Structures are given as structure tokens and as C-alpha cells.
Amino acid sequence: MTNQAPSLTCPLCSCPQFQQEEARSDSRWGFTSHRMTLLVCQNCRYVLHFYDKNSIFDFD
Numbered sequence: 001m002t003n004q005a006p007s008l009t010c011p012l013c014s015c016p017q018f019q020q021e022e023a024r025s026d027s028r029w030g031f032t033s034h035r036m037t038l039l040v041c042q043n044c045r046y047v048l049h050f051y052d053k054n055s056i057f058d059f060d
């Protein structure tokens with residue numbers, strides 16, 4: 001195990017730079033306790049969706 005961040009690249013343009021955005025789930029969706037993390041490719045604006053960033057990445 002290392003503390004290195006996993007190498008994530010955009011599936012469309014292979015850009016490694018992402019803008020991280022957080023979105024809280026709307027209550028009408030039925031899972032209000034979840035936060036959704038969006039990673040937006042800074043090159044082509046492709047958006048990756050993650051429902052639990054802590055299980056995938058170690059940002060912040």
C-alpha cells in the first residue's frame with residue numbers, strides 16, 4: 001500500500017487533470033445521505049460521477 005493518489009486519466013482525452021465538484025443528492029432521489037462527487041476533465045469537460053469518493057480516492 002502506498003499513499004500515492006491513483007492515476008486517473010480521462011477516458012476520452014487521457015488528460016490527468018480534473019476539477020472536483022461536489023453535489024448533494026436531492027431528497028426526491030431517495031438517498032439523501034449520499035454526496036456525489038463529480039470530477040470534470042479540465043481539458044474536454046468530460047464528467048466522471050462518484051457516489052462515495054472516499055472509497056475510490058483520497059482527495060482532501
Ligand SMILES: [Zn+2]
Nearest residue numbers: 010013041044
Ligand atoms: Zn478529457
